[in-house]
Amino acid sequence: MTDDFSQPGRVDARENRERILEAARDLFRTEGVDVPLREVARRAGVGPATLYRHFATKQALLAEAFAGPLRACREIVAAGAADPDPWRGLCAVIEGLCALHARDRGLTELFLSHLTGPEIAAAARGRATDYRAMADLAGRAKAAGRLRPDFVLDDLLLMLLANKGIHSGPAPVPPAASARFAAYVVRAFAAEPAREGELPGPVRLAEAMGIAGRPS
Incomplete structure (x- = not known):
């Protein structure tokens, strides 16, 4: 970026950039990272040329749009x-990641993707550190005897894929569904599931999705 947004006459450029990022975050969060850049430009109310002046590649836009969510992931x-x-720390990570990824479909796709490029390199390094x-x-x-001995780290990726599937259907699913799913995951990973207490309250999905049986 070479635009000096502090100079008079550059306010419009700064506003365009902010609109592009806002549109990208919204679209990537709800529809995933495969959204075409022309759709991001349309949602932002700018032309494709304006978008490319600010973000020369899709990888650059992805890196900027997901900087906050990826930072939140690392903090969890x-x-x-x-x-x-x-x-307790592992359970907190499971619950936190499920909640974070439930709010952002694109974050899961970026986390699990094989996207490359210099703009994505920092995110990839952070992912390796998290791993x-x-x-x-x-x-x-x-070693503390709380995690089942046959657990492997790939099970966490399996968890993220399954959690993504909860929110990939045509009907919106409340975040509480991911909280309940995380509680089931904790029990599946626990060496002694009976020690883990009660599940969060049930989430009534069938009625919300229009598949509940009609009373006879």
């Missing part, structure tokens, strides 16, 4: 890893 993992009780932190946390939870 870091907080869990810092917990002196490794099982190492989770490996250490899982190892400590196993």
Whole structure:
């Protein structure tokens, strides 16, 4: 970026950039990262040329649009890893990631994607750091006898894929569905599931999705 937004006459450029980012965040969050850039430009109310002046590649736009959510993801993992009780920390990570990814479909796709390019490199490095932190946390939870011994880190990716599926259907699903799903995941990962207490309240999805059986 070479625009000096502090100079007179550049206010419109700054506003265009902010509109592009707002539109991109909204579209990526609700529809995923495959949204065409022309749709981002249309939603932002700018022409494609204006979008490309601010973001030369889609990777550059993705990196900027997801800077905040990726930072939040790293903070969740870091907080869990810092917990002196490794099982409690792991449960907090599971619950936090499910809640965060439930709000942002594109974040899950970016996290699980093979997108490359210099703009995505920082996100990839952060993902690798998170992976190492989770490996250490899982190892400590196993050593404490709280995490089932056959758990592997790929199970967390399986969790993210499944959580994404909850929110990928045609009908909107409330975030509470991910909270209940996370509670089931905790029990599936626990060495002693009976110790994990009660599940969050049920989420009445069938009626909301129009598939509830009619009373006879």
